[in-house]
Amino acid sequence: MLSPIIIGQVIVNGLSLSAIYxxxxxxxxxxxxxxxVVNFAHGAFAMLGGYALYYxxxxxxxxxxxxxxxxxxxxxxxxxVLETLVFRWFYxxxxxSMIGLLGLNMALMFSSVIVWDVYERSIPPAFSGVLRLGGxxxxxxxxxxIGIAIIALLAFWLxxxxxxxxxxxxxxxxxxxxxxxxGIDTRTIYRLAFLVAIFMTALAGGLYAQIYALSPFMGExxxxxxxxxxxxxxxxxxxxAALGGVILGFTESILSTFYGAAVSSFxxxxxxxxxxxxxxxxxxxxxx
Amino acid sequence: MPLLALNNLNVRYGQIVGTSDLSLxxxxxxxxxxxxSNGAGKSSTLKAIxxxxxxxxxxxxxxxxxxxxxxPSEIVREGIGFSPEGRRVFASLTxxxxxxxxxxxxxxxxxxxxxxxxxxxxxxxxxxxxxxxxSLSGGEQQxxxxxxxxxxxxxxxxxxxxxxxLAPIVVERIGDILKEIQAREALAVILAEQNANWALxxxxxxxxLELGQKTAEGPSADxxxxxxxxxxxxxx
Numbered sequence: 276m277l278s279p280i281i282i283g284q285v286i287v288n289g290l291s292l293s294a295i296y297x298x299x300x301x302x303x304x305x306x307x308x309x310x311x312v313v314n315f316a317h318g319a320f321a322m323l324g325g326y327a328l329y330y331x332x333x334x335x336x337x338x339x340x341x342x343x344x345x346x347x348x349x350x351x352x353x354x355x356v357l358e359t360l361v362f363r364w365f366y367x368x369x370x371x372s373m374i375g376l377l378g379l380n381m382a383l384m385f386s387s388v389i390v391w392d393v394y395e396r397s398i399p400p401a402f403s404g405v406l407r408l409g410g411x412x413x414x415x416x417x418x419x420x421i422g423i424a425i426i427a428l429l430a431f432w433l434x435x436x437x438x439x440x441x442x443x444x445x446x447x448x449x450x451x452x453x454x455x456x457x458g459i460d461t462r463t464i465y466r467l468a469f470l471v472a473i474f475m476t477a478l479a480g481g482l483y484a485q486i487y488a489l490s491p492f493m494g495e496x497x498x499x500x501x502x503x504x505x506x507x508x509x510x511x512x513x514x515x516a517a518l519g520g521v522i523l524g525f526t527e528s529i530l531s532t533f534y535g536a537a538v539s540s541f542x543x544x545x546x547x548x549x550x551x552x553x554x555x556x557x558x559x560x561x562x563x
Numbered sequence: 564m565p566l567l568a569l570n571n572l573n574v575r576y577g578q579i580v581g582t583s584d585l586s587l588x589x590x591x592x593x594x595x596x597x598x599x600s601n602g603a604g605k606s607s608t609l610k611a612i613x614x615x616x617x618x619x620x621x622x623x624x625x626x627x628x629x630x631x632x633x634x635p636s637e638i639v640r641e642g643i644g645f646s647p648e649g650r651r652v653f654a655s656l657t658x659x660x661x662x663x664x665x666x667x668x669x670x671x672x673x674x675x676x677x678x679x680x681x682x683x684x685x686x687x688x689x690x691x692x693x694x695x696x697x698s699l700s701g702g703e704q705q706x707x708x709x710x711x712x713x714x715x716x717x718x719x720x721x722x723x724x725x726x727x728x729l730a731p732i733v734v735e736r737i738g739d740i741l742k743e744i745q746a747r748e749a750l751a752v753i754l755a756e757q758n759a760n761w762a763l764x765x766x767x768x769x770x771x772l773e774l775g776q777k778t779a780e781g782p783s784a785d786x787x788x789x790x791x792x793x794x795x796x797x798x799x
Contacts, residue, residue, distance in 0.1 A: 439667065442656065446664045449653040456613055456647065458639035458668035458715060 283411030285532050291417040291486070294424030295526025298518040300542050301431065302472035309448045309468045312365050313371035317501050318494025321480025322445035323350045326391065329510020339401040343423055343481060350477035351470050358469045361531035366376035366465060367451070382495070387491035399486040404432030414444050420482045426476055428517075431471070435513070444468055446537035448511070450483045477547050503547050518558060564627050566591045566717030566751050567612070567719060572621035574775070581607030581616060582775040589751055591718065596766035597755040598784065598796055605755035606648055609721045610755075613645050614638045624717035631784050640668045644717030645684070648724040648755075650708040654697035658688055672799045674714065681710040684740055703732035707795055708722040709737070713744065719751045738765055759796035763787050771796070 299321060306314045315322075327346035331337045337345065361379050365372035390435040402415035435441040447464045456460045478498075484493060504523050508515025523543060530539035556562045565588040571714045575582030589595050610616035613788045614635045625641055639645070644665075653661050662681060666674035682689035683705045691699060696707060705725050712720060722741075726734040738761060745752055755761035758799055760797040763769055763783040771779040771792060779792060786792045 300695055372759050414610045439663070439671070442660050442663060445655045445656055445666060446660075451653055452615065453647055453651045453653070454664070456615060456645050457664050457711060459664065460634070460636045520694065 279410035280412050280484050281532065283408070283413055287413050287417045287421070288532070289525040290526030290527055291420040291424075291524075292431050293521040294421050294428075295486075296500050296524050297517050297520030298424055298427060298475045299483075299501050300508070300520050301428075302474075302476035303511065304505050304508070304513060304516040305468055305472040307505070308479050308513070309444065309451075309467055310362070310366040312376065313369060313474075314501075315373055315498070316366065316378040316380040316383060317476060318496070318498030319380050319387075320350065320354065320494075321483060321491075321497040322387065322491060322494040322527060323354075323383070323400070324477025324480030325484030325493060326387070327477065328550045329396060329489055332401075333396075339419075341431045343446050343478065346481050347474050347478035347557075350480075351474035353555055354473045355466065355470065358397055362469060363465070380498075384491050384494065391491060391492060391556035395423045395488040395490045398481075400485065414514060416485070420486065422476070423482065427475060431475065432463055434471070440464070440467060495535075503543060506557055507550060509557030512557065512559045512561075515557055515559035565589055565624075566593075566626060567753075568622075568624040568626065569608070569612070570622040570624070572608070572611060572618055572623065574604070574611050574616050574618045574767075574787055580604075581618075582611070582772075582774045584621070585772075585777055587770050587777070587780070588697070589719070592745075592749040593768065594754060594766040596759075596762035596769040597753060597772060598757075598759045598769055599772035600757060602774070603772040605772060606723055607775070608772075609645070609723050609755055610637075612721060613643060636668070639715060639717075642715075642718040643713035643717055643721065645721045646705075646708040646712040646717070646723060646725065648727065650701075650704045652696040652699070652704050652707050652711065655695060657693055658699070658707055659688060659692045661711050662688070662714055663679065665711035666799065668715055673716075677714055677716065684713075685710055685746055693786040697699070702729050702737070705729060705733075705737060707741075711744070713748075713750075714790065716748075719753070719754050722799055723755045725754070726756060727774050728759060734761060741765060757782060759792075760798075763797075 303314055303317050308311050324347055327350050328342060330452055331346045332339060332342035361375065365375050400416040401419050402417045406413045406418060435445060441460045443454065443464055444467065447459060447461050451461055480497060483497060500523065504519035507517055507522060508519030524544055527539045530542055550557065568588040570586050572582050572585045585604065585608060597608060599605055609617050613616050614630065614633050630638055653664060659733055662678050663674055666677060687703055688706055688710055691695060696704065699707060709722065710724065725737055742765065744750060754762055754766060763786055766783045768781065769783050769786050779786060779789065
């Protein structure tokens, strides 16, 4: 059963799933950690990322390395309108944000049905070949996903640790009142955090839609993934989102290869429920 | 014109009184102590100056300019630095990152130079520069909170309860450094403090607050000799 082909497949699938999950969960945890909003509309932004990539790459045939970041950027920038109209009213209001953003999720989903209809589309793969590495056979498009995610995560890490806006964002996450009292315009930092969070989510959504399928309802799974990963890692914790994403990605990859997708879902959610009982603040979160 | 003037300031949190009809003024380079027990309105006064507490009526004039309605981040840019009660350093940031945040409203070249100066005042912070603020002791965190507030080269420094929870020897040390900084930079300071002995020893002038109202005011030396102040705040 453990042939090199299967091992290679488990690793590459695990890594590419992890990569997408980490990106989705990072966006979710940023919005929660800094603005205290629980983004129930998270999956809808992933879905919009999928449609943006569908148009830029699938329809207008922009070069793939350009289309991927550009699609995410367009979604993120246009979403700033929603930040002004909807999100900012729910900052630091966790419970209200859940209801409000659940509504926004519906609005975005069904607006998409009106615009794009309900049927599934597909985004053509960027590469169709396989890479042979010793005895391993690796799917090239999955490797591409891993590469893009690694670049995005590296850029995110550099931004958060090396730039003054990134450090200000972390300070704001620690203590928003004092950040403002030290001269940080926290309103601007909130908008920036929102932009970064939606960018990563839309980026992940594009990759996700390309691997699976694109439809107005595709956001459901990314939303659940965001919840599971972030609860696993700890709400608002950035390292937690990374750890949670990798754990979920590999668990799913291994279990669904050997035991099927149903078992994989059962175990993933079982672990999360157990965790919520014994360590409700997650692996790397802080008890409140 | 005074550097800062509060005229009949009324801070309210819903029904709760922060300050009532509080007036005071401060000259450049002066240290003013706000002395009073918990809930006397010391923090409310500082927060109102910085735009962090709502006031129903009254005026806060900074070099003659009304600060009403300005955001804290804008008021900091005017030249006011703030070290909050309980220190509230950014726990997950390093010491160096905390200091850099203090200079957020200034340009980066200035900040590098200023950090050197802060490290000269507080050599302990240089040793801990790469460590997370959460790993510092209480005294070190207080030094960091002061250093962070001074990064923006303020003209006025609002310092809230720096002695809280610190060992007497650490409090003395912080007082000495404050004196040194204040003399060197001609900084005006408002020091809100429960430890009246220590605050009056540091300050030129003091205001005694009770339930948001001013009950005494004068040069520190006079207040130190005032029998009422002695029995209520100095434990004599």
